[in-house]
Amino acid sequence: MKNTLRLLRTERGWSQAELADRLDVSRQSVNAIETGKYDPSLPLAFAIARLFGRGIEEIFDDGQGVTQAAD
Amino acid sequence: MQPRGFRIATKRYRRLFWPMMVIYVLTIMACSGLLQEDASPLWLRVTCAIATTLPVVIGIWAVLRMAHEADEYTRARQIRALAESGAMLASGLFLTGFLQMYDVIGRVEVFWFGPAYFFCFGIAYCLRSVGKTV
Numbered sequence: 001m002k003n004t005l006r007l008l009r010t011e012r013g014w015s016q017a018e019l020a021d022r023l024d025v026s027r028q029s030v031n032a033i034e035t036g037k038y039d040p041s042l043p044l045a046f047a048i049a050r051l052f053g054r055g056i057e058e059i060f061d062d063g064q065g066v067t068q069a070a071d
Numbered sequence: 072m073q074p075r076g077f078r079i080a081t082k083r084y085r086r087l088f089w090p091m092m093v094i095y096v097l098t099i100m101a102c103s104g105l106l107q108e109d110a111s112p113l114w115l116r117v118t119c120a121i122a123t124t125l126p127v128v129i130g131i132w133a134v135l136r137m138a139h140e141a142d143e144y145t146r147a148r149q150i151r152a153l154a155e156s157g158a159m160l161a162s163g164l165f166l167t168g169f170l171q172m173y174d175v176i177g178r179v180e181v182f183w184f185g186p187a188y189f190f191c192f193g194i195a196y197c198l199r200s201v202g203k204t205v
Contacts, residue, residue, distance in 0.1 A: 024076035029144035041143050 002061045006034045008052045023047055080140035087133040095126040127185070148196065156191035163187060 009019050009030075016034070020027040025044070032038035033048075039060075040048065049056045075083070102119035105111070138149040164184065170176045 020077070023142075024078055025142035026077050026145050028148075029077075029142055032144055038144050038147075044143060 001036065001039045002063065003033065003036070004059050005030070005048065008054070008059065009034075022051060075140045077142040077145060080137055080142075080145075083140065084133055084137035087136075088130050091126040091130040091133065095123065095130070098123045098126065152192055152196040155195035156188055159191040159195070160184065160188045163191075 005019075009016070014022075016030045017027045020030045023030070023044070029038070029040075033040055045056050045060060049059055052059065098119075102123055106116060106119055134149070134153075138146050138153070141149070167176070167179055171179065
């Protein structure tokens with residue numbers, strides 16, 4: 001799943017460790033999410049969205065949105 | 072055990088695991104000194120075996136507690152590494168058993184399967200770090 005986490009993080013000048021600290025997860029978790037190796041659970045996705053003041057769908061894109069809208 | 076977040080889980084893990092490893096080493100040294108003579112009584116040998124195993128068991132429990140309490144990604148990595156190391160060790164046990172049965176190798180100390188499990192866990196955990204998915 002694609003996401004804009006890295007962009008949002010760097011916009012705020014946070015390091016991966018700093019973001020991990022704010023989310024209370026490991027730095028490896030942040031890296032895995034940013035690189036698309038790991039898709040977060042719904043509670044963690046909500047926590048990320050809340051932290052950046054965005055909607056989940058603004059941060060995460062499963063690539064299905066356009067197709068479903070067209071259907 | 073409830074998920075507590077990465078920070079608290081790590082702190083609780085370190086507070087329990089490392090003291091247990093220090094106790095483990097000290098117990099081995101103490102027991103080695105106590106059991107130098109072959110004439111050591113059975114009760115002393117059994118007590119030493121249990122005393123040395125106990126900190127290891129508590130250490131394993133600390134790892135499992137960490138896996139349960141940590142954040143979801145860390146938990147997923149640890150549980151997968153635990154399962155994979157178990158599979159590696161079971162494969163090694165079967166192979167060793169058959170090699171012994173067919174008289175290819177001699178006696179193998181059962182003790183080494185314990186450290187082998189932790190070695191396999193380390194390998195599995197590191198391999199997972201470079202993997203594409205959890």
